[in-house]
Amino acid sequence: MKSDTSTSAAPLKGLGPGPLRSSEPARALPAVSPAVHLLEEAADLLVVHLDFPAALETCERAWQNLTEEPSNGTTVEVKCSLCVVGIQALAEMDRWREVLSWVLRYYRLPAELPPRVLELCILLYSKMQEPAAVLDVADAWLQDPDNQGLPEYGSLAELHLLRVLLPLGRLSEAEELAVGSPVFSEAQRAAVLQAVLAARQRQHMQETLNSQEPQKLSQEGPFSRKLLSLLMLLRRLWGSAVSHLLSQPFRKGLLVALILCLLVLRFDPASPSSLPFLYQLAQLFRRIQKATLARLYPLALQD
Structure with a gap:
């Protein structure tokens, strides 16, 4: 019975300085919201x-x-x-x-x-x-x-x-x-005042740079326009040269020149060993001719 009494009284410790009497109401813990x-x-x-x-x-x-x-x-x-x-x-x-x-x-x-x-x-x-x-x-x-x-x-x-x-x-x-x-x-x-002073200096520097930028652009304006016009002129010249090189008559003339060169080198009585450079060049032209004819007439070459 002693052990039962001590066990049942244990949870009541800390609720008050003295023992709990039967005539006193039990004090409940505050409810959690x-x-x-x-x-x-x-x-x-x-x-x-x-x-x-x-x-x-x-x-x-x-x-x-x-x-x-x-x-x-x-x-x-x-x-x-x-x-x-x-x-x-x-x-x-x-x-x-x-x-x-x-x-x-x-x-x-x-x-x-x-x-x-x-x-x-x-x-x-x-x-x-x-x-x-x-x-x-x-x-x-x-x-x-x-x-x-x-x-x-x-x-x-x-x-x-x-x-x-x-x-x-x-x-x-x-x-x-x-x-x-x-x-x-x-x-x-x-x-704080030091931070404000540093921010004001940065702001002043940025405003100075922003004010100098239009003036710099106005000073460099004529030179920039001349350079731009020169670049545009070079671009037009390059475009016209490329279009001329890739035109149909020019390509036909180049092909005729290659064929004539090949005919001359093929019926040349000189020995190929005496003209090594021309011989290598002829070999190169033959490869180009074969590749070109293979693209133009694939079926005829296969037959």
């Missing part, structure tokens, strides 16, 4: 099974369950985690362009986005070289007074400056954000 189960299922589908459509569909079902639950700290964290899983699933399916619209379906306003979700959106669109898609959302989030007191505000402001404003060439906005925002430390502000 169905959205939490769906979040775990979506994460398992994403990471383990690599079933990205099913993971996205599970996230959407979890969102529907969260609308029926009261808002608290757990609900906020589950919403953020569901967005992270959904963003990764859309990116894996090469549907990354839908990420921002999909997230804003549930948060409605850009200022309501969790910092982690906004960070993922900036990194994703920056990596895909379309930072303009997230520009307005990031600006609205950074300008919201409630977000400026968050601990993640400084890192997101720096990320927005380096990954969105500078690639888009919005150097004045980037410099204004770096100087006017109190969240940057002196080291961060100096590094």
Whole structure:
């Protein structure tokens, strides 16, 4: 009986400091939300099974369950985690362009986005070289007074400056954000301003090159036109020469000359050994004649 008593009391350890009396009600563990189960299922589908459509569909079902639950700290964290899983699933399916619209379906306003979700959106669109898609959302989030007191505000402001404003060439906005925002430390502000200065120098150099290009083309214009006209003239001369060489009368004259040459060499009383070069040339002409006649009169040669 002692063993039975100790075994039945074991699960009750940790529920309270003292022994459980029969007059006290049993304290039940907090019920786990169905959205939490769906979040775990979506994460398992994403990471383990690599079933990205099913993971996205599970996230959407979890969102529907969260609308029926009261808002608290757990609900906020589950919403953020569901967005992270959904963003990764859309990116894996090469549907990354839908990420921002999909997230804003549930948060409605850009200022309501969790910092982690906004960070993922900036990194994703920056990596895909379309930072303009997230520009307005990031600006609205950074300008919201409630977000400026968050601990993640400084890192997101720096990320927005380096990954969105500078690639888009919005150097004045980037410099204004770096100087006017109190969240940057002196080291961060100096590094950001150095990056803005380097981007401005590159932009100025590119504008200088673009302005010099039409002038260079205008200076080289007459020479280029002369060279082009000369090339066209050479092309016409070459075409006329080739057409003349391939014309029917010229080919007939060449054939007659070859036949006469062969007749002269064939009835030449001189010995072939005394004229080795002419003998080899005659042999070559005979091969050419045989190949030509074989193409023109194949049946007669076979007979």
